[in-house]
Amino acid sequence: MKTxxxxxxxxxxxxxxxxxxxxxxxxxGGGEACARCHEIAPQVEAWMESSHREVRCEQCHxxxxxxxxxxxxxHWAGEVPAKPRMKHADVLAMTERCRSCxxxxxxxxxxxxxxxxxxxxxxxxxxxxxxxxxxxCFRCHGMHFEGGIExxxxxxxxxxxxxxxxxxxxxxxxxxxxxxxSVHRTGQPLKGHVRKAGISWxxxxxxxxxxxxxxxxLAPVALGDLPLPVVYEDERPVKMSPDQRQGLCYQCHAxxxxxxxxxxxxxxxxxxxEGLSCLACHDHHRGxxxxxxxxxxPRLSNCGLDVExxxxxxxxxxxxxxIHWVKCADCHPKGVPPKRVSSSSPRLAP
Numbered sequence: 001m002k003t004x005x006x007x008x009x010x011x012x013x014x015x016x017x018x019x020x021x022x023x024x025x026x027x028x029g030g031g032e033a034c035a036r037c038h039e040i041a042p043q044v045e046a047w048m049e050s051s052h053r054e055v056r057c058e059q060c061h062x063x064x065x066x067x068x069x070x071x072x073x074x075h076w077a078g079e080v081p082a083k084p085r086m087k088h089a090d091v092l093a094m095t096e097r098c099r100s101c102x103x104x105x106x107x108x109x110x111x112x113x114x115x116x117x118x119x120x121x122x123x124x125x126x127x128x129x130x131x132x133x134x135x136x137c138f139r140c141h142g143m144h145f146e147g148g149i150e151x152x153x154x155x156x157x158x159x160x161x162x163x164x165x166x167x168x169x170x171x172x173x174x175x176x177x178x179x180x181x182s183v184h185r186t187g188q189p190l191k192g193h194v195r196k197a198g199i200s201w202x203x204x205x206x207x208x209x210x211x212x213x214x215x216x217x218l219a220p221v222a223l224g225d226l227p228l229p230v231v232y233e234d235e236r237p238v239k240m241s242p243d244q245r246q247g248l249c250y251q252c253h254a255x256x257x258x259x260x261x262x263x264x265x266x267x268x269x270x271x272x273x274e275g276l277s278c279l280a281c282h283d284h285h286r287g288x289x290x291x292x293x294x295x296x297x298p299r300l301s302n303c304g305l306d307v308e309x310x311x312x313x314x315x316x317x318x319x320x321x322x323i324h325w326v327k328c329a330d331c332h333p334k335g336v337p338p339k340r341v342s343s344s345s346p347r348l349a350p
Contacts (some may be wrong), residue, residue, distance in 0.1 A: 039084050043184060051187035051208055060097050060183065062090070085218055086178075091144045095176040105285050109177070112286035118142060118169040122153050123162050132158055140252035142174040143215045180248060182211035182220035206244060212251050223247060229254060231261050231268045238270055243277035253278075262325065271327035289314070 047053060052060075074080050086094075099106040109115050121141050122133065133156055135148045142152070150156055154165050164170055187208025211220035226247030231238045238261055240246075255266035269276045281292035293314065297307040309315060312323045321330050328336045 039080060039082065043084075046184040046186070049186045050184045051189050052183050054189055055101070059100075060094055062093060086144075088144045088146050091176055091178050092172060094178065095173070098177045108283060108285035112283070112288065114175045114179075114285070114287060115173045116141075116175065117171050118152070118164060118166075118174050119171065121174050122164065125160065125162075128160060128162055129158050132156065138215055143179050143213045144176070145169075145174075178220075179213050180211070181207075181209040182213075182222070183209055185209045185211055185220070185222060210245065210248055212248055226251060230259055231255055231266065232259050233261050233270060238268055239275040240268070241275055241277035241280070243279060246278050249278045267324050270325045271330070273324065273326070 044057075047057070122128075122137075133149050133153055137149060138145055145152060152164060152166055152169070153162055155162065185208050190207070206223060210223040212226060213219075214221050223244060226244075228240055228242075228244070228247055229250055231240065253265045253267055255261060255268070256263040260266075261268050261270055267278070269278075281289045283289070293308050297305075310321075311319045312321045312326060313319050314323050
């Protein structure tokens with residue numbers, strides 16, 4: 001009995017010593033120590049080529065002693081998958097860690113429509129009474145949620161009343177940062193403004209982290225692999241801005257399969273705004289358009305009109321002159337007047 005007790009005590013002591021040892025090895029090696037012996041080596045290699053390479057692993061990933069003990073236990077039990085994935089809880093926790101470096105972006109996102117909660121999305125009485133909830137809702141809303149729609153909402157019908165089976169997600173954002181960003185995506189650390197040919201100061205239009213998290217493959221799809229749709233007005237192709245960032249927007253805000261403008265959740269600019277990018281008017285993270293009109297139409301413009309007071313959906317949701325699709329003929333049904341050129345106005349060289 002003494003021998004058995006001694007062995008048990010030795011095993012327990014080894015377990016107690018193993019936890020702080022693995023925790024120290026992880027933190028001392030900046031996460032790279034773990035990559036030498038198990039399955040996250042590909043993720044570490046990707047991180048070392050990413051724009052976040054100067055950020056240590058534990059600054060984004062939780063690395064407490066108990067967590068590391070759980071990881072060791074999972075290895076001993078043979079419960080580690082061939083390709084480890086972050087759980088939904090890990091993704092939500094990382095969103096708060098993004099805030100430590102990206103405070104302005106976080107504040108804009110938190111005060112915009114993309115920080116909408118699970119409660120607001122999935123307990124919307126008007127929507128749920130008109131369209132039955134389904135698993136495909138998670139393609140855009142709650143991409144990282146583990147489970148199907150029946151694991152989140154009950155009942156799944158158009159009668160209701162509806163409630164969340166996961167009450168802990170009630171006030172949780174359904175679109176965290178990793179819905180549209182992949183922090184391990186290959187790219188250079190941001191160094192501020194870059195001089196271009198001595199003409200002007202410019203910043204990158206699209207950061208390399210932009211990517212859509214695909215729920216089906218459980219992997220982010222890079223921005224360059226997200227195509228811009230072909231949108232039609234009847235049979236006429238609508239002119240599309242070449243801004244590749246829209247490829248990300250269109251994954252959720254897209255026309256129906258026929259590609260007809262105004263169908264589905266399409267908001268492709270047409271008419272006087274045809275060819276503009278979504279992000280010419282909409283703020284990147286906040287989604288607002290508060291200053292977009294004044295940017296191109298100041299009050300002291302050639303037309304002399306304050307467009308922000310005009311009868312568009314910007315000012316009146318009942319207006320037939322939707323700001324996305326308003327045409328000159330909507331305001332000039334008898335014909336568009338020719339441009340007036342004053343003799344005193346300076347003429348621009350061709």
